[in-house]
Amino acid sequence: MLGLITFVVVFIAVSLRVSNKKKQLLDEKLNAPFADTWREMLKNKVVFYNNLSDEDKALFEKRVQRFIATKNIEGIDTQIDDDIRLMVASSAVIPTFAFPKYNYPKVRTVLIYPNSFDEDFQTTRFEGHKEVILGMVGNRFMNGSVILSKPDLIKAFDGQPHRENVGVHEFVHLLDKEDGVIDGVPEMLMDNHFAGPWLHEIKKEMDKIKKGNSDINPYALTSNAEFLAVVSEYFFDNPEKFKKRHAELYGFLSTIFNREHKGLHEAVIKPLLAPLARS
Numbered sequence: 001m002l003g004l005i006t007f008v009v010v011f012i013a014v015s016l017r018v019s020n021k022k023k024q025l026l027d028e029k030l031n032a033p034f035a036d037t038w039r040e041m042l043k044n045k046v047v048f049y050n051n052l053s054d055e056d057k058a059l060f061e062k063r064v065q066r067f068i069a070t071k072n073i074e075g076i077d078t079q080i081d082d083d084i085r086l087m088v089a090s091s092a093v094i095p096t097f098a099f100p101k102y103n104y105p106k107v108r109t110v111l112i113y114p115n116s117f118d119e120d121f122q123t124t125r126f127e128g129h130k131e132v133i134l135g136m137v138g139n140r141f142m143n144g145s146v147i148l149s150k151p152d153l154i155k156a157f158d159g160q161p162h163r164e165n166v167g168v169h170e171f172v173h174l175l176d177k178e179d180g181v182i183d184g185v186p187e188m189l190m191d192n193h194f195a196g197p198w199l200h201e202i203k204k205e206m207d208k209i210k211k212g213n214s215d216i217n218p219y220a221l222t223s224n225a226e227f228l229a230v231v232s233e234y235f236f237d238n239p240e241k242f243k244k245r246h247a248e249l250y251g252f253l254s255t256i257f258n259r260e261h262k263g264l265h266e267a268v269i270k271p272l273l274a275p276l277a278r279s
């Protein structure tokens, strides 16, 4: 009996020590000054970051640092460096920038694949075999994971504004998934009165895409969920052009992602997603 008690006491003491050490290491990572090389990379490659004020740039850096310190970013059959880690973290922070406390609590791992892949996660190229998936939010046994194709991530962050960004696309799906279902209606970010008009707007724009009257990637027609992810890529990557061509849709996305910092849906939003305060 005494032996068992001693074992339990020692086990608890060791566990506490390990978890304290872990916490200490995390604190060190979170409080370390943001590396100049990292800042340089953001400046050269991340258009969204460059368009921020100095104050917001500092906030963006903190968020990126937190994401990198708390998530496991892993290369599968491919090397990854700090540039890739920064691209992943930027993809995560961009759509949630107006919600500074949010750090994807359900995401543990981001897997970087050497190329686009198929539904069986194969990247090998052979005749008749299509690798069309650039990114994916894990489900079932892959819950808590995101997969991104490395070359497509690099293409998205080349310092130029685009309409496509695989990283932003997947993290918008994750945000959409916060209410339990990826359906193009991120309920955490909107109140009940907003969902109806939003679904109506989706239908309206889908009709335009079908008729060839829109420059939005037709992949948006796949489903409401893909519509939200696809238009968000364009919205965050090239906001000026998007606003000019899709003023109404721009208004909807500004409200969903709280880009105007109005705190419109403060009442329904969970503390995790508390909006960025702006005077």
Ligand SMILES: [Zn+2]
Pocket (backbone or CB within 6 Å): 169, 173, 225, 226, 229
């Ligand atoms: Zn998608």
